[in-house]
Amino acid sequence: FYRMAEKLAETERERERLDRNREEWMSGISHDLRTPLSSIQGYGYMLENAPQDWSQEELREMGTVIREKGDYMLELIDDFSLVFRLKSEIRPQELSRLDLNELVRRCVLKYVNDVTLDANFSYIGGEEPLLIDGNAKWLKRLMDNLLTNAVKHNPEGVHVEVRVERRPGGAAIVVADQGVGMDEETRRNLFERYYRGTNTEESMDGSGLGMSIAKAIVEAHRGRVGLWSEVGRGTTITVLLPEVSVQDGADCTAHGKDD
Structure with missing residues (x-):
C-alpha cells in the first residue's frame, strides 16, 4: 500500500512539474515573440493604409525587416521547443x-x-x-x-x-x-x-x-x-x-x- 501511495505521489509530482514547464514555456514564447510581432504588425499597417506613399527602395527595406523578424520568430520557437524537450533526461x-x-x-x-x-x-x-x-x-x-x-x-x-x-x-x-x-x-x-x-x-x-x-x-x-x-x-x-x-x-x- 505504501509503495503504491508513493508511486502515485511521484506521478503527481511529475505531472505538476510538466505543467509548470509547459506554463513557463508558453510564457517565454509570448514574452519574446511580442517585440518582433509588433514590428511586423506596424509595417503591415503602414502598407495596408498608404501603399502609394512608399518608394520601391522603402518597400524593399520594409520587406527585408519583415522577413528578418519572421526568421527571428521561427528561430525563437525552435529554441524554446528544444529547451522544453531537454527539461527531462534523454531517453536511453x-x-x-x-x-x-x-x-x-x-x-x-x-x-x-x-x-x-x-x-x-x-x-x-x-x-x-x-x-x-x-x-x-x-x-x-x-x-x-x-x-x-x-x-x-x-x-x-x-x-x-x-x-x-x-x-x-x-x-x-x-x-x-x-x-x-x-x-x-x-x-x-x-x-x-x-x-x-x-x-x-x-x-x-x-x-x-x-x-x-x-x-x-x-x-x-x-x-x-x-x-x-x-x-x-x-x-x-x-x-x-x-x-x-x-x-x-x-x-x-x-x-x-x-x-
Whole structure:
C-alpha cells in the first residue's frame, strides 16, 4: 500500500512539474515573440493604409525587416521547443556510444576552417578514445553554442582553446578564451534564460537562448557545467559528462555521427 501511495505521489509530482514547464514555456514564447510581432504588425499597417506613399527602395527595406523578424520568430520557437524537450533526461534509445575526443575535435575543426570568423582556435585532446553515452546531434549543438558565444562576445582575433580531458569525475570539455571576461552579475546570470532579454532592435543574430540551451543539453546528459571568468582575464567554461568505462566501451561504434 505504501509503495503504491508513493508511486502515485511521484506521478503527481511529475505531472505538476510538466505543467509548470509547459506554463513557463508558453510564457517565454509570448514574452519574446511580442517585440518582433509588433514590428511586423506596424509595417503591415503602414502598407495596408498608404501603399502609394512608399518608394520601391522603402518597400524593399520594409520587406527585408519583415522577413528578418519572421526568421527571428521561427528561430525563437525552435529554441524554446528544444529547451522544453531537454527539461527531462534523454531517453536511453536516444543515446549512442561516442568518442568525445573525436566529436569535439571535429566540432573545433569546423570553426578553424570557417574563413568568416576572425578568431583563432586550438584543440587539445588525448590519443585514446574517451567514451561517453550521448546524443551526437545535441552535443554538437552544445559545442556550437559554446564556441559561438566565445567569439561573439570578444574582440576580433580572440584565441579560443578547447580541451578534452579525463578527470576523476568524468569526461571534461573545457572551452577557454583570453577575452574581455565577465563581471559578477553576468557570471551569476549567464545560464538564465531571460538574462539580457532578446532585443530584436539591436541584433538579429541568434535567439539569446544559447547558453540556456547549452546548460539544458549538459543536464539532459546527467552532466554539470561550471564557469570561471574575470573582467579582462577571459572566460573558461567546463562541461563534465559521465564517462563510460573501457570495458563497457569495447563495443564503441559511433564516433560523433548523428543518429
